[in-house]
Amino acid sequence: MSSQEKLSILSQAARAEIDHWLTKYPPEQKRSALLPALHIVQDENGGWLSPELIEGVAHYLGIPPVAAYEVATFYSMYDLQPVGRNKVKVCTSISCMLRGADELLAYMESHLGIKAGETTPDGRITLKKAECLAACGGAPAVMINRNYHENITPEKANELLDDLE
Ligand code: FES
Known part of the structure; x- marks a missing residue:
């Protein structure tokens, strides 16, 4: 070039x-x-x-x-492959892990029908595992696009995911 x-x-x-x-x-x-x-x-x-x-x-x-x-x-904040319209990152580092991040991620995977690292077939959501998001006080923490969400339960995750266009 x-x-x-x-x-x-x-x-x-x-x-x-x-x-x-x-x-x-x-x-x-x-x-x-x-x-x-x-x-x-x-x-x-x-x-x-x-x-x-x-x-x-x-x-x-x-x-x-x-x-x-x-x-x-x-840095995991950069993606080197095409992604969905929304990026959902679930922190699985220690504080979040101790507060149920693995179960939360498994729940989100099953709710969306994809694994971490994949994008929903309609291109709506790319789900990713993330390293510490620096929101450990609110573990488990999730970042959706540029926004932080803390103390996420499966019910809250449902609402957040279903709101994404
Ligand atoms: S360990 Fe999850 S935000 Fe720090």
């Missing part, structure tokens, strides 16, 4: 938003904008990052593509 092609894969709007983040860091620290830049591009792309988009972000920030790949593949 040529330099121009790598750049043009990012929309004008995404580049403007990334530029806004870049103003927060010294010019030689463009790498600091990598996490928000990947979020911006992922959101614009229906919730997932293709290899071309990851490389486009790296190119735009002037960093090696491998640095962007490392971040995109390390």
Whole structure:
């Protein structure tokens, strides 16, 4: 892919938003904008990052593509495959596990008819296991798109899942 092609894969709007983040860091620290830049591009792309988009972000920030790949593949908040319209992440780390997260996840899997890591056939929900969501005080915790939900019971999970379009 040529330099121009790598750049043009990012929309004008995404580049403007990334530029806004870049103003927060010294010019030689463009790498600091990598996490928000990947979020911006992922959101614009229906919730997932293709290899071309990851490389486009790296190119735009002037960093090696491998640095962007490392971040995109390390954090579970980035998806590298197409996802459903809503992402539901169930924390299964220790505090949530002790408060029934495994049972909650099993319940959600059976309610939706999919396993963690899968998307419902209608494209409505992608269900994922997550590492600690930093909401341990409200275990078990679930993140739906960008929103946190705490002390989730199967009944609450039903309501939350059924509300998603
Ligand atoms: S262990 Fe679940 S939010 Fe921290």
